[in-house]
Amino acid sequence: MFKVKIYINLKEGVADPQGATIKHALDSIGYQKIGKVKTGKYLQLELDMHDKNKAREQIEDMCQKILVNPVIENYEYQIEEIK
Amino acid sequence: MFKVKIYINLKEGVADPQGATIKHALDSIGYQKIGKVKTGKYLQLELDMHDKNKAREQIEDMCQKILVNPVIENYEYQIEEIK
Numbered sequence: 001m002f003k004v005k006i007y008i009n010l011k012e013g014v015a016d017p018q019g020a021t022i023k024h025a026l027d028s029i030g031y032q033k034i035g036k037v038k039t040g041k042y043l044q045l046e047l048d049m050h051d052k053n054k055a056r057e058q059i060e061d062m063c064q065k066i067l068v069n070p071v072i073e074n075y076e077y078q079i080e081e082i083k
Numbered sequence: 084m085f086k087v088k089i090y091i092n093l094k095e096g097v098a099d100p101q102g103a104t105i106k107h108a109l110d111s112i113g114y115q116k117i118g119k120v121k122t123g124k125y126l127q128l129e130l131d132m133h134d135k136n137k138a139r140e141q142i143e144d145m146c147q148k149i150l151v152n153p154v155i156e157n158y159e160y161q162i163e164e165i166k
Contacts, residue, residue, distance in 0.1 A: 001118075007125050020125070025149060031141065034127025035084070041124040042090050046118025062114060067105070081095070 001037045001053050002047045006067065006077040009040040043067065046082075055079060085130045085138050088151065089160045092123040097155045126150065129165075138162060 010016050016038055023037040049055045059077055068075045093099050099121055108118040132138045142160055151158045 009125070009127070022150070023128075026145060029149065031145060033123075033131040033141070035131055036127075037129075038127040040125035041111035041128070042092070043102075044092070044119075044121040044123070045106075045121075048116040048118055058116070059113065062109060066108060066112065 001050070001082050002049060003080045003082050004043075004045050004047055004055075004059055004062065004077055005080075006043040006045070006059070006075055007040060008068055008073050008075045009045070010038060010065075011072055011074055052079065052081070084165050085132060085135070086163045086165050087126075087138075087142055088128055088163075089117060089126040089128070089142070089146065089158055090123060091126070091151055091158045094155055094157055110156050133162050135162065137157055145152070 018039045019037040022039065023034055026034045026037070047055050047058065051057070056079065059079065061076050063077070064070065101122045102120040105122065106117055109117045109120070130138050130141065132141070139162065142162065146158050146160070147153065
């Protein structure tokens with residue numbers, strides 16, 4: 001059994017209005033030192049598999065086919081065995 | 084200057100319809116081994132500060148005041164110095 005954490009980000013250059021809004025909100029309540037803010041998605045899922053290489057293959061397949069929009073998003077993941 | 088990655092999760096027991104929808108979508112296209120799916124937010128921001136302790140204080144303050152809803156969400160963060 002694996003626990004998988006997937007981090008999905010907008011690619012460099014893709015407009016991120018949610019990030020801009022958060023930056024503006026932080027600035028406006030007095031946090032002065034904020035640079036760029038980027039928003040993304042964070043998924044955690046459990047995979048009931050035993051072979052780590054197969055698990056990696058399946059994760060990449062799921063990301064490329066359904067979880068991530070490869071035109072505008074990048075992804076990274078961490079995989080951790082749980083008992 | 085610090086680069087901060089903030090991971091915001093729904094607390095245990097809070098309904099996560101988006102996670103359920105993703106699980107259902109993965110099941111329905113043939114990925115059989117998927118357990119629980121949880122969704123969250125992932126923020127990356129730059130902090131133009133030099134003292135790591137002060138940066139941590141500010142991050143926690145921002146999370147508690149504006150970025151996170153403490154009734155239903157948990158957060159973790161990583162902070163990394165950049166040149």
